Amino acid sequence: MNKKSFQFTIEPWSVEHENKEYQTPIFNLLQRKMVLEAAGEYNEGDFYVLEAPEWVNVIPVTTDQQVVLVEQYRYGIEQPTLEIPGGLVDPGETPGETAKRELVEETGYRSDSWSSLGKVSANPAMMNNFSHVFLAEGCRYEKKQNTDQHERIHVHLLPIDTFLDYVADGTIHHSIVVAAAAKYLLYKGRYS
Numbered sequence: 001m002n003k004k005s006f007q008f009t010i011e012p013w014s015v016e017h018e019n020k021e022y023q024t025p026i027f028n029l030l031q032r033k034m035v036l037e038a039a040g041e042y043n044e045g046d047f048y049v050l051e052a053p054e055w056v057n058v059i060p061v062t063t064d065q066q067v068v069l070v071e072q073y074r075y076g077i078e079q080p081t082l083e084i085p086g087g088l089v090d091p092g093e094t095p096g097e098t099a100k101r102e103l104v105e106e107t108g109y110r111s112d113s114w115s116s117l118g119k120v121s122a123n124p125a126m127m128n129n130f131s132h133v134f135l136a137e138g139c140r141y142e143k144k145q146n147t148d149q150h151e152r153i154h155v156h157l158l159p160i161d162t163f164l165d166y167v168a169d170g171t172i173h174h175s176i177v178v179a180a181a182a183k184y185l186l187y188k189g190r191y192s
Helices: 095-107 160-169 175-187
Strands: 014-023 028-038 041-051 055-062 066-074 079-083 086-088 113-120 131-141 154-159
Touching (some): 014 041, 055 095, 055 175, 066 095, 066 160, 095 113, 095 131, 154 160
Parallel strands (some): 055 131
Antiparallel strands (some): 014 028, 028 041, 055 086, 066 154
16 A cells, blocks of 8 residues: 655644633533734634543454444444444553453453554544544353443444444444444455
8 A cells, every 4th residue: 555644734833821610521512712823924712622641442342253343322322233343441551451451351252363453533523532443353151241340232244344334334333332343344345
């Protein structure tokens, strides 16, 4: 692949003041007074940002080319979703360590073959974090899942092509899972 670096030309805004408006266990709401001074232009405004820890998502593939998926209820949209395992990066953890932990906790599967597929920003207009995407190959079931208190997760094994079909037809619609599928296709050279 011929990699070319894009040269951004827009001037960055600077943070003049930041205030934590609201705090929860998984995100904070920040109010930022932002200022742009460039090319004789002056502009300022208040913007709101959700401050959150980094996330990880794992595309786990078994030795017989099945993707390990998790079905769980999502409170925001009030319905179940079909996703890949993932979660928040805990303080002191690297995204890679989190990926390995989340795979075992949510599915009971483990892998010795890991690849980083990069990262994506879920919504850079209003969120400050990234989701790191990992591919875990040669996954094997080792033990019962160890989910968090409010997680009810059903594990499903589907062929890779079925997983990708579900992404294409909207059965799998979680944005960062769709982005992870795109990263997977690029990694495997299946985009041409």
